Amino acid sequence: MSAEALYEMMRTQRAIRRLKSDPIPDDVMHRILTAASWAPSGGNQQPWRIVLVRDAAKKKALGDMYGALWEKFAAMYRKRFEGLSPEEQAKEERTIAAGDYLCAHFHALPAVAIFCFNPKMMAVTDAKQDRVSVVGGGSVYPAVQNLMLACRAEGVGCVLTTLLCQVEPDVKALLDMPEDWYTCAAVPMGYPVGGGYGPIKRRAAGELCFEDGWKTPLSL
Amino acid sequence: MSAEALYEMMRTQRAIRRLKSDPIPDDVMHRILTAASWAPSGGNQQPWRIVLVRDAAKKKALGDMYGALWEKFAAMYRKRFEGLSPEEQAKEERTIAAGDYLCAHFHALPAVAIFCFNPKMMAVTDAKQDRVSVVGGGSVYPAVQNLMLACRAEGVGCVLTTLLCQVEPDVKALLDMPEDWYTCAAVPMGYPVGGGYGPIKRRAAGELCFEDGWKTPLSL
Numbered sequence: 001m002s003a004e005a006l007y008e009m010m011r012t013q014r015a016i017r018r019l020k021s022d023p024i025p026d027d028v029m030h031r032i033l034t035a036a037s038w039a040p041s042g043g044n045q046q047p048w049r050i051v052l053v054r055d056a057a058k059k060k061a062l063g064d065m066y067g068a069l070w071e072k073f074a075a076m077y078r079k080r081f082e083g084l085s086p087e088e089q090a091k092e093e094r095t096i097a098a099g100d101y102l103c104a105h106f107h108a109l110p111a112v113a114i115f116c117f118n119p120k121m122m123a124v125t126d127a128k129q130d131r132v133s134v135v136g137g138g139s140v141y142p143a144v145q146n147l148m149l150a151c152r153a154e155g156v157g158c159v160l161t162t163l164l165c166q167v168e169p170d171v172k173a174l175l176d177m178p179e180d181w182y183t184c185a186a187v188p189m190g191y192p193v194g195g196g197y198g199p200i201k202r203r204a205a206g207e208l209c210f211e212d213g214w215k216t217p218l219s220l
Numbered sequence: 221m222s223a224e225a226l227y228e229m230m231r232t233q234r235a236i237r238r239l240k241s242d243p244i245p246d247d248v249m250h251r252i253l254t255a256a257s258w259a260p261s262g263g264n265q266q267p268w269r270i271v272l273v274r275d276a277a278k279k280k281a282l283g284d285m286y287g288a289l290w291e292k293f294a295a296m297y298r299k300r301f302e303g304l305s306p307e308e309q310a311k312e313e314r315t316i317a318a319g320d321y322l323c324a325h326f327h328a329l330p331a332v333a334i335f336c337f338n339p340k341m342m343a344v345t346d347a348k349q350d351r352v353s354v355v356g357g358g359s360v361y362p363a364v365q366n367l368m369l370a371c372r373a374e375g376v377g378c379v380l381t382t383l384l385c386q387v388e389p390d391v392k393a394l395l396d397m398p399e400d401w402y403t404c405a406a407v408p409m410g411y412p413v414g415g416g417y418g419p420i421k422r423r424a425a426g427e428l429c430f431e432d433g434w435k436t437p438l439s440l
Contacts, residue, residue: 137357
């Protein structure tokens with residue numbers, strides 16, 4: 001594969017929240033989950049699991065939880081962009097509308113991948129720093145990203161969500177999860193309702209990178 | 221691009237610790253950093269930055285810190301596999317030898333990407349759970365994985381390391397980082413000394429995935 005072909009996947013990896021209820025064929029799903037399995041993890045421990053939820057009652061229960069959290073989140077999110085230009089506000093409103101659509105159709109999704117992790121299988125090297133820890137995520141979110149890139153390549157829409165972590169005990173009970181396993185992401189999956197994947201808007205590398213220290217923007 | 225071509229990249233994404241000192245051309249580096257910029261993040265905030273370290277004195281300083289941490293880590297890691305079979309022990313020893321090589325050549329690497337993040341730009345939805353937090357990582361490690369897959373596609377070796385987070389205040393001082401930005405990964409980069417990328421060993425998807433709940437392994 002040329003690098004360019006990989007980049008074409010990455011630069012069109014949109015968050016897709018409007019998803020059809022059409023089933024995802026087992027062979028496609030198997031390839032997507034296998035792509036996740038290839039991701040690097042600390043000490044190659046693969047300290048994550050996926051509970052793939054396709055059962056109607058469980059999808060309904062997750063959707064109800066997600067909807068309640070989304071409603072609060074959307075209200076807060078709306079406040080954040082009150083000061084933006086009308087064009088930017090309209091763009092954010094489209095994102096919220098897509099989130100509303102996701103909530104309304106959560107129960108009908110073909111599948112939701114609930115990513116779980118076990119901290120005992122991780123060397124959390126930033127655990128003692130005086131700020132929120134993130135390093136455990138280094139052994140799970142590469143797998144999440146592999147899964148989402150695989151979805152992109154297969155034409156399956158998806159979006160990385162973490163709101164359900166706020167009600168983790170309820171999710172754990174619903175999915176019969178053991179005590180020492182926790183949740184880190186929920187990825188709704190399905191074929192896109194609209195145009196699906198396409199160009200994304202991101203800051204350019206030059207705005208995100210420094211040369212040797214924070215004082216010098218990187219110019220390549 | 222076919223999905224198969226993406227999978228070929230992913231299933232050969234080895235951790236590569238034996239890296240040459242040959243420079244990485246600016247156009248290659250620019251494409252790799254741009255691939256990172258395309259990754260999804262919560263609310264599209266892109267709450268991460270990269271300090272690309274190529275200055276000799278700073279690489280030497282980082283290498284000295286890394287080497288001291290690696291020595292302790294390797295001793296601990298060795299204890300963990302004392303009970304394994306001779307074949308498995310030999311495999312782990314090869315990993316340690318590669319890590320030793322990385323330490324010995326750290327100062328001569330063409331580049332080290334230090335990933336930084338700002339928790340104020342993140343909605344850390346698992347902050348109130350009674351376990352180590354990981355969700356902040358959901359907005360940075362997809363970018364790390366994009367960068368590493370781009371390295372794979374360009375034939376540039378790399379490995380995800382987090383040991384330097386243990387001495388974060390020293391790294392922040394070395395790189396003139398602002399108070400509210402922290403470090404989450406250091407990715408040494410360079411062309412491979414040996415064969416480079418190739419097949420990896422991972423648990424199969426069937427061992428990592430469940431169907432609707434923890435009690436039922438997924439069979440697709």
